[in-house]
Amino acid sequence: MTVAIFVALVIGLLLLRVNVVLVLAVATAYVHLYFASGSELAFLAQDLWFAIDREVLLSIPMFMIAGAVMTRGTIAARLIRVMSALTAPIPGGLAIAAVLSCAVFAAISGSSIVTMLAVGSIMYPALIKEGYGRNFSLGLMCSAGTLGIIIPPSIPMILYGIMTETSITDLFIAGVVPGMLLTFLFCAYALAVNRMKTVRAWDLQEIASSVRHGIWALLMPIILLGGIYTGYYTPTEAAAVSLVYALIVELFIHREMKPREYITVVFETTKLLGTLLPLLAIAGSLNTILDYEGVPKAWAEMVSQVVTDPGAQLAGINILLLVVGCIMDIGSAILILAPLLMPMVHSIGLDPVHFGVVMIMNLEIGYLTPPVGINLFIAMVAFKESFGRIVVSVLPFIALMLFALVLVILIPEIALYAVQAMR
Amino acid sequence: MQKFLRGWQWLESAVAVVAFTLVAGALIVDVMGRELFALFNNIGMYDFAESWLGGVFGAQRFAVHATQIAGMLGFSIVVGTGGHLRPTVVDKLFPDHMDGLVNRVSDLISAGICAGLAWMCWDFMLSTKANHEISMVFQIEIWPFQLILAYVFASAAARYLCYVAMPSARPDTKGGDL
Amino acid sequence: AGAAQAETVWRFGTAAQPGSVLYDVIQKFLGDFNAEFAKDEIKLEFQFVGNEQEMFQQLTRGRLHIGGTSFAGSSVAIPENIITTLPYLWNSDEERIFITDNYVIPVLKEVAATKGAVLIDWGDVGWNDVICNFECRTPDQLKGQKARMSPVSRNFWEAVGANGVQMPLSEFFPGLQQGLVVAGDLPFLYYITTPAAQSAPYYVTTRHLHHGAAWYMNQKLHEGLSDDQRARLEKVLPKPADTRKLVMADEQLPDSPKAKEFVAKGGKIILLTDAERKQWMDLVQPIQQQMVDALAAGPAPRAKDVWNAVLEGRKAFANK
Ligand code: NA
Ligand code: NA
Numbered sequence: 001m002t003v004a005i006f007v008a009l010v011i012g013l014l015l016l017r018v019n020v021v022l023v024l025a026v027a028t029a030y031v032h033l034y035f036a037s038g039s040e041l042a043f044l045a046q047d048l049w050f051a052i053d054r055e056v057l058l059s060i061p062m063f064m065i066a067g068a069v070m071t072r073g074t075i076a077a078r079l080i081r082v083m084s085a086l087t088a089p090i091p092g093g094l095a096i097a098a099v100l101s102c103a104v105f106a107a108i109s110g111s112s113i114v115t116m117l118a119v120g121s122i123m124y125p126a127l128i129k130e131g132y133g134r135n136f137s138l139g140l141m142c143s144a145g146t147l148g149i150i151i152p153p154s155i156p157m158i159l160y161g162i163m164t165e166t167s168i169t170d171l172f173i174a175g176v177v178p179g180m181l182l183t184f185l186f187c188a189y190a191l192a193v194n195r196m197k198t199v200r201a202w203d204l205q206e207i208a209s210s211v212r213h214g215i216w217a218l219l220m221p222i223i224l225l226g227g228i229y230t231g232y233y234t235p236t237e238a239a240a241v242s243l244v245y246a247l248i249v250e251l252f253i254h255r256e257m258k259p260r261e262y263i264t265v266v267f268e269t270t271k272l273l274g275t276l277l278p279l280l281a282i283a284g285s286l287n288t289i290l291d292y293e294g295v296p297k298a299w300a301e302m303v304s305q306v307v308t309d310p311g312a313q314l315a316g317i318n319i320l321l322l323v324v325g326c327i328m329d330i331g332s333a334i335l336i337l338a339p340l341l342m343p344m345v346h347s348i349g350l351d352p353v354h355f356g357v358v359m360i361m362n363l364e365i366g367y368l369t370p371p372v373g374i375n376l377f378i379a380m381v382a383f384k385e386s387f388g389r390i391v392v393s394v395l396p397f398i399a400l401m402l403f404a405l406v407l408v409i410l411i412p413e414i415a416l417y418a419v420q421a422m423r
Numbered sequence: 424m425q426k427f428l429r430g431w432q433w434l435e436s437a438v439a440v441v442a443f444t445l446v447a448g449a450l451i452v453d454v455m456g457r458e459l460f461a462l463f464n465n466i467g468m469y470d471f472a473e474s475w476l477g478g479v480f481g482a483q484r485f486a487v488h489a490t491q492i493a494g495m496l497g498f499s500i501v502v503g504t505g506g507h508l509r510p511t512v513v514d515k516l517f518p519d520h521m522d523g524l525v526n527r528v529s530d531l532i533s534a535g536i537c538a539g540l541a542w543m544c545w546d547f548m549l550s551t552k553a554n555h556e557i558s559m560v561f562q563i564e565i566w567p568f569q570l571i572l573a574y575v576f577a578s579a580a581a582r583y584l585c586y587v588a589m590p591s592a593r594p595d596t597k598g599g600d601l
Numbered sequence: 602a603g604a605a606q607a608e609t610v611w612r613f614g615t616a617a618q619p620g621s622v623l624y625d626v627i628q629k630f631l632g633d634f635n636a637e638f639a640k641d642e643i644k645l646e647f648q649f650v651g652n653e654q655e656m657f658q659q660l661t662r663g664r665l666h667i668g669g670t671s672f673a674g675s676s677v678a679i680p681e682n683i684i685t686t687l688p689y690l691w692n693s694d695e696e697r698i699f700i701t702d703n704y705v706i707p708v709l710k711e712v713a714a715t716k717g718a719v720l721i722d723w724g725d726v727g728w729n730d731v732i733c734n735f736e737c738r739t740p741d742q743l744k745g746q747k748a749r750m751s752p753v754s755r756n757f758w759e760a761v762g763a764n765g766v767q768m769p770l771s772e773f774f775p776g777l778q779q780g781l782v783v784a785g786d787l788p789f790l791y792y793i794t795t796p797a798a799q800s801a802p803y804y805v806t807t808r809h810l811h812h813g814a815a816w817y818m819n820q821k822l823h824e825g826l827s828d829d830q831r832a833r834l835e836k837v838l839p840k841p842a843d844t845r846k847l848v849m850a851d852e853q854l855p856d857s858p859k860a861k862e863f864v865a866k867g868g869k870i871i872l873l874t875d876a877e878r879k880q881w882m883d884l885v886q887p888i889q890q891q892m893v894d895a896l897a898a899g900p901a902p903r904a905k906d907v908w909n910a911v912l913e914g915r916k917a918f919a920n921k
Binding site: 013014015016017018019020021022025026029041042044045046048049052053054055057058061062065232233236237239240241243244263266267269270271272273274275276277278279380387 | 436439440443444446447450451453454458483484486487490491493494495496497498499500501504506507508509510513514516525526528529532533536537539540543544546547550569572596
Binding site for chain 3: 037038039042043046050055110153155158161162163164165167168169172228229230231232233234235236291292294331335336339342
């Protein structure tokens with residue numbers, strides 16, 4: 001009965017043209033009141049607060065504003081001109097450049113969202129402008145962004161290491177080759193999809209000219225990456241540094257942006273964040289309820305009881321992780337499930353470092369799966385595309401990631417060879 | 424009333440723009456302060472560096488609170504611009520001539536939901552205040568920071584009520600298609 | 602279905618990670634509690650909450666029922682707890698335990714009771730020591746160097762004259778790798794589980810600040826227990842002395858098995874002599890009074906009571 005009322009309430013509100021975020025708020029409040037044991041409405045407010053009271057949120061608006069400044073000014077266009085000139089002879093060259101940029105950025109950022117935003121806010125408009133398919137470009141940016149957590153450093157790997165007493169250094173090393181494998185697969189797919197795209201031979205004059213005009217723009221990624229790599233600032237602080245650098249270059253060097261336009265850009269970002277933040281906060285509350293109600297725990301126990309054959313258990317664990325990835329954020333999933341799954345992992349005989357990589361690769365896919373796919377939410381808002389379209393756009397990339405996942409499960413050496421070589 | 428709504432929107436937007444600028448400013452001043460400290464220390468000017476330079480304690484925390492304010496204000500601003508996400512395909516369910524009525528009912532419900540959220544967040548803020556919960560970094564009570572939640576939902580509720588009273592002020596909400 | 606419905610589920614919230622002493626102590630307590638309270642049809646479940654401050658706030662609001670945290674973690678609602686983590690507050694473990702148990706805990710119990718929580722148990726998390734990516738021994742070597750500071754260790758690093766950098770732990774470990782910071786401070790048993798043990802392998806026994814552990818129960822829930830239930834809860838709670846013995850055995854440098862494992866993997870333990878430790882202490886101790894005054898004037902009105910309890914305890918300990 002309560003379930004029926006719940007469904008009727010949600011559908012009724014949507015039919016009456018109430019915004020999704022408010023419908024979600026009502027739905028979550030309902031869950032607190034009628035489904036969660038010993039819960040009350042006050043806890044929803046508490047969850048909202050803690051969801052937005054985190055340092056990790058800082059880099060999201062900063063990279064969004066920086067990207068918008070660079071797109072409204074000319075840094076983005078100049079960077080893209082250089083990249084187009086350099087990749088002219090390769091079909092899908094700009095898309096490959098986008099993937100490689102994500103991989104390089106991933107090597108200094110431990111977060112999927114930050115990687116997607118830092119690269120995507122420039123590359124996505126560029127891909128569209130260069131005539132790449134809208135769905136292809138969206139899917140590419142969303143999925144290449146997830147490289148941020150498989151190529152070290154990686155915040156989820158740190159969490160996994162702490163929760164399972166596995167060496168985080170080993171996990172980082174083990175992530176390198178699988179990260180390169182994914183990068184390779186995304187590039188190969190970009191090449192295959194765009195193989196009919198017209199290509200041009202390298203034009204040395206155009207390359208030289210684009211570099212000359214783009215020198216300040218080219219310094220941008222160098223300052224961003226170099227500053228983090230040499231210990232001047234953290235990835236979070238780098239977001240603010242890139243914004244300030246972009247503003248200085250656009251306002252005082254290129255002078256193709258007026259100070260007034262800065263206000264427009266920030267106002268636009270405010271609206272984006274105003275759409276995104278409440279969604280993330282409510283998703284965070286549902287996350288906490290699932291955790292406190294012991295849902296993922298019960299599922300993990302189910303897997304260990306229902307199947308006993310090691311192969312079937314491994315398959316069961318992977319399906320569990322994929323399902324959990326659909327509804328929970330990766331941090332909570334690791335905090336809850338990693339210690340719970342460890343006994344099973346040991347009994348199957350998996351190396352905990354290998355399993356760590358497998359777990360991250362599983363949950364990485366969760367960034368792209370509805371209903372709770374953080375990269376989908378952010379892409380929807382940052383790239384102004386409909387949720388449905390983005391969900392469809394990532395499907396081929398999910399297939400590629402599943403393929404890579406199966407490879408890493410079946411051939412542990414992909415993850416472990418480098419670790420054993422270093423030991 | 425339209426003029427009032429516009430002014431209100433302008434005010435919230437101005438605060439948000441300033442808040443975001445402060446976020447970038449706080450982070451940059453913190454980085455610059457400590458890196459200049461390191462620079463002058465490395466060239467043997469520790470005393471100068473120690474008295475004049477250094478990171479700003481709490482800069483990131485300050486930036487988090489400014490982001491909360493800017494981001495949450497975005498919520499009520501987007502109500503004003505009709506940009507919140509919703510599946511517009513369902514609009515065909517009611518014939519065009521009923522649009523006015525359905526939108527008014529919708530706004531009334533939305534106002535109710537936002538008012539409920541505002542009340543809930545206000546109540547939460549009061550419990551924080553009653554417990555004298557503090558910010559570890561600033562060593563001051565945390566409840567004033569939590570006011571922003573109650574405020575934006577109240578502001579959104581009031582805005583929806585204005586649209587119920589005066590449908591012509593209502594923005595087009597087809598923008599945020601899901 | 603009726604019988605299953607009757608069982609009440611309580612949640613024990615904590616940020617203690619598997620492998621830590623506290624985690625094992627909690628697991629044992631859960632087992633003992635559930636055996637003892639099976640007849641009351643109360644079941645206590647483990648609930649990991651990564652953010653200690655969030656955990657404590659949920660406890661006072663009744664979403665979690667019992668919780669184990671560090672004193673620093675619960676200071677979000679009980680800022681008086683910070684007094685126990687003042688740098689160089691204790692001269693020895695013996696003195697610390699004597700003063701804590703006999704003088705400090707009674708005051709902290711009173712303060713907790715005004716915040717919706719009952720302090721039901723306590724113990725140790727461990728000592729914070731300095732870690733470096735180079736061989737550092739004296740505060741002079743860290744003067745002007747970039748060091749990661751937490752809100753609790755801020756005053757320590759400022760007194761040392763370091764270039765303090767505030768960052769979350771998730772950025773601290775890559776930051777050490779990239780040289781953004783060259784030093785920081787962590788408890789040994791946590792440190793050895795992190796990448797810091799590789800990128801900053803010098804562990805220096807400054808023993809500058811001590812983290813105590815505190816267990817709380819939601820006050821309304823505690824008031825609702827019968828006298829018999831309270832006595833049985835008391836019976837199954839771990840004894841502070843037992844918890845401490847476990848933590849202090851692991852912290853025994855350089856001889857504990859964990860310390861030996863750390864050294865075998867390339868870690869370096871720098872044992873300071875009393876004279877060397879005093880160099881650090883002399884910089885920091887003079888500002889203790891200031892820190893107490895600031896807390897008392899600001900968020901912790903009863904900070905002075907806790908401080909006076911420490912002073913009184915010191916006298917009693919000296920006369921023992
Ligand atoms: Na990364
Ligand atoms: Na998902």
